[in-house]
Amino acid sequence: MKLFSSVLLCSATLLVLLSSSVSGHAPDSASGAIFGFRDAAAENATEARFLAVPDPKLAEEHLRTLTQAPHMAGTPEDEATAKYVAQKFRDAGLDTEIVEYKVWINYPLEISVDITAPEGVEMHGPTREHVDGDAYDEDPRVVMPFNGMSPSGDAEAEVVYANYGTPEDFEKLEKLKIDVRGKIVLVRYGQNFRGVKEFIAQEHGAAGVIIYSDPYDDGWRRGDKYPAGPWRPDTGVQRGSVGYMFEFPGDPTTPGIASLPSLPESKRISPDKSAQMPKIPITPLSYHDAWPILQHLAGPDSPREWQGALPFTYHVGPGPVRVKMHLKQDYQFRTLWDVIGRLRGSDSPGEWVVAGNHRDAWVYGAVDPNSGTAAMLEAVHGVGELLKSGWKPKRTMIFASWDGEEEGLMGSTEWAEQYESELANAPAYFNMDVAVSGPKFGASSVPSLKQFIRDVTKAVPSPKGGTVYEAWQKVDQPGSSSTQSPNEAIGDGRRMPAVTVKSDVPVGDLGSGSDYSVFQQHLGVPSSDMSSSGPYGVYHSVFDNFAWFKKFGDPDFTYEQEMARIFGLEALRMADADVLPYDYEEYGKEVAAYLDAAGKRAESKFGNHALDFNAVTLAAKHFQDAGTKILAKQRNPPRDLARLNQALRNTERALLVPEGLPHRPWFRHAIYAPGEYTGYAAVVIPGVNEALDKGDAERARQQLTVLTAALERAAKVLEGYR
Ligand SMILES: [Zn+2]
Numbered sequence: 012m013k014l015f016s017s018v019l020l021c022s023a024t025l026l027v028l029l030s031s032s033v034s035g036h037a038p039d040s041a042s043g044a045i046f047g048f049r050d051a052a053a054e055n056a057t058e059a060r061f062l063a064v065p066d067p068k069l070a071e072e073h074l075r076t077l078t079q080a081p082h083m084a085g086t087p088e089d090e091a092t093a094k095y096v097a098q099k100f101r102d103a104g105l106d107t108e109i110v111e112y113k114v115w116i117n118y119p120l121e122i123s124v125d126i127t128a129p130e131g132v133e134m135h136g137p138t139r140e141h142v143d144g145d146a147y148d149e150d151p152r153v154v155m156p157f158n159g160m161s162p163s164g165d166a167e168a169e170v171v172y173a174n175y176g177t178p179e180d181f182e183k184l185e186k187l188k189i190d191v192r193g194k195i196v197l198v199r200y201g202q203n204f205r206g207v208k209e210f211i212a213q214e215h216g217a218a219g220v221i222i223y224s225d226p227y228d229d230g231w232r233r234g235d236k237y238p239a240g241p242w243r244p245d246t247g248v249q250r251g252s253v254g255y256m257f258e259f260p261g262d263p264t265t266p267g268i269a270s271l272p273s274l275p276e277s278k279r280i281s282p283d284k285s286a287q288m289p290k291i292p293i294t295p296l297s298y299h300d301a302w303p304i305l306q307h308l309a310g311p312d313s314p315r316e317w318q319g320a321l322p323f324t325y326h327v328g329p330g331p332v333r334v335k336m337h338l339k340q341d342y343q344f345r346t347l348w349d350v351i352g353r354l355r356g357s358d359s360p361g362e363w364v365v366a367g368n369h370r371d372a373w374v375y376g377a378v379d380p381n382s383g384t385a386a387m388l389e390a391v392h393g394v395g396e397l398l399k400s401g402w403k404p405k406r407t408m409i410f411a412s413w414d415g416e417e418e419g420l421m422g423s424t425e426w427a428e429q430y431e432s433e434l435a436n437a438p439a440y441f442n443m444d445v446a447v448s449g450p451k452f453g454a455s456s457v458p459s460l461k462q463f464i465r466d467v468t469k470a471v472p473s474p475k476g477g478t479v480y481e482a483w484q485k486v487d488q489p490g491s492s493s494t495q496s497p498n499e500a501i502g503d504g505r506r507m508p509a510v511t512v513k514s515d516v517p518v519g520d521l522g523s524g525s526d527y528s529v530f531q532q533h534l535g536v537p538s539s540d541m542s543s544s545g546p547y548g549v550y551h552s553v554f555d556n557f558a559w560f561k562k563f564g565d566p567d568f569t570y571e572q573e574m575a576r577i578f579g580l581e582a583l584r585m586a587d588a589d590v591l592p593y594d595y596e597e598y599g600k601e602v603a604a605y606l607d608a609a610g611k612r613a614e615s616k617f618g619n620h621a622l623d624f625n626a627v628t629l630a631a632k633h634f635q636d637a638g639t640k641i642l643a644k645q646r647n648p649p650r651d652l653a654r655l656n657q658a659l660r661n662t663e664r665a666l667l668v669p670e671g672l673p674h675r676p677w678f679r680h681a682i683y684a685p686g687e688y689t690g691y692a693a694v695v696i697p698g699v700n701e702a703l704d705k706g707d708a709e710r711a712r713q714q715l716t717v718l719t720a721a722l723e724r725a726a727k728v729l730e731g732y733r
Contacts, residue, residue, distance in 0.1 A: 045466070061397055084414050106352065123336070140553040165292070174198065208222060237549055241563035256523060349411060351412075354403070360407050365409045369412070378564055379555060424529040439585045441539055446578075453519070457537045536663070595642065599635020600635055602682060626716075681717065
């Protein structure tokens with residue numbers, strides 16, 4: 012645990028800091044200007060006024076209030092947090108409404124896992140999540156551990172251990188001649204999205220799935236467990252949705268349309284026909300409860316890298332231990348409350364800059380997601396102070412507090428589906444979810460925004476001293492061994508290592524797992540996500556509460572202040588920029604790197620020249636060159652900016668494929684999608700790469716053509732401006 016002194020700076024100090032910090036890698040570093048602005052001095056002054064406002068003490072108060080009770084989506088406590096956020100938005104002067112949607116989600120009624128053989132072997136539980144010295148688990152509103160979107164059902168069978176439940180893990184079981192058909196598959200959390208574990212087990216004919224948290228991944232093997240340290244205690248369980256969000260996110264009954272309360276049932280698809288709903292029962296356990304199941308597996312020793320940190324050799328089974336799962340879920344259409352706060356743009360009210368964070372939590376959600384909500388509220392506080400001084404944004408700014416993210420990115424997806432036509436002109440979506448769990452800054456975004464994010468962090472002071480950018484450089488130098496955050500290590504991180512073609516701090520690629528999905532992958536709105544992370548082993552458990560946060564996350568709330576400043580500055584700069592600050596040259600370079608990697612994979616799969624990458628490589632080069640040319644115009648802008656900005660804005664959307672990806676039309680982006688077999692992690696140029704995964708040369712050929720056309724479209728949009 013590190014403690015950092017407060018860095019509440021007055022505006023004067025900040026101005027000094029700003030002028031010294033805007034340097035280095037910024038495109039206009041020589042002139043000290045801020046990329047995209049004609050009057051850097053005026054912008055600097057506005058930003059300094061904003062940066063002086065976000066307050067650690069107020070962030071602490073927000074977090075304490077938001078996390079005083081468990082507030083799962085659709086509960087009265089969730090509605091109470093919506094009202095709190097709405098009031099803060101109104102206090103800041105935002106035009107605010109609470110928007111309702113009706114979505115199909117489950118609460119658990121009865122969940123049990125029992126050992127039925129061999130005789131005399133018993134479960135240690137299921138045990139209530141509990142540690143001495145933390146009273147949060149005593150609240151009767153704490154929902155019992157369960158998986159969102161898991162079906163009701165009973166299953167009784169021998170158990171097979173399948174490590175993380177990846178495709179490779181199931182291949183290994185096949186090699187060991189272990190048949191998982193009709194068995195209950197026991198997997199550990201980590202490496203991929205939990206819904207993917209369920210999806211793959213279902214594909215392989217399993218009867219049920221149990222997911223547990225191994226101490227190797229986020230328990231005592233990593234460090235002291237809570238409350239002595241930040242890692243998962245014995246009884247801690249990771250809840251979480253297992254909906255197939257890589258098919259489409261949002262309400263499972265309304266892909267592509269908004270689940271308004273007025274939507275007639277006839278317009279919805281029946282939940283049992285929804286591609287998003289898993290078919291076999293799945294439920295989570297703590298390692299305390301999984302212990303006797305694992306311990307009594309016989310059969311071959313598991314491959315050595317499958318061994319977790321429990322003190323016996325892990326075997327793969329099947330059996331002789333048998334388990335009976337009994338799940339009774341209460342599925343209903345339940346109400347979500349998104350809070351939407353607007354500031355109308357003075358010049359371009361039809362261009363919406365959207366910045367959002369979800370508010371609903373599995374339990375208390377101190378880190379996930381309310382560390383983001385508290386930071387967002389302080390960003391809104393700062394914008395409110397600017398408003399009072401007479402400032403108005405040029406473009407419309409929208410702050411959004413999403414609901415139902417945990418069940419399946421529902422609040423954001425339904426809202427964005429409702430406003431699809433308006434969002435066609437949106438310059439950007441900025442996301443925060445697990446905003447603060449420690450001191451290490453990281454971000455992921457579409458390539459056109461990577462430099463923008465680096466530039467924003469050059470203007471924000473770090474609690475460690477210097478700027479956030481400088482602190483980021485120290486830990487995330489290209490090639491440094493510390494670029495993997497603890498969350499990535501346990502597979503729950505939303506950021507994935509980037510294919511970074513620039514020698515600068517790496518900004519990751521967007522996969523899925525948070526609310527940017529609909530904006531980036533369905534609507535083509537350039538998006539980003541960010542977090543300040545540290546050792547965090549209580550994800551989605553009752554222990555992700557205010558006491559944990561105060562002890563381990565951010566004791567003096569200075570990283571909350573940092574994130575509020577960065578989040579607010581992203582939105583402010585984008586809303587006020589004279590020239591939209593995208594970098595399409597970096598985008599082109601990244602796509603070229605993806606193609607290079609895919610070309611090598613294609614060769615190893617199908618042999619030399621089986622697939623022709625020439626046309627697509629030329630298209631990527633064309634796109635990159637167009638990006639280089641327009642970057643010169645952005646740095647030296649003409650008097651009339653409207654057409655330049657329009658071309659810049661339309662480029663990302665030109666990368667959408669109208670018919671969508673094969674088998675999952677909701678995902679329309681030609682460059683990024685969540686992987687069907689990775690879930691959180693991005694699959695880049697997904698049409699091509701997933702065809703290669705399947706060994707389908709014909710589909711790969713067809714997808715290369717689709718990709719070529721998308722890149723040519725984007726290049727032409729950029730070139731359309733001369
Ligand atoms: Zn979250």
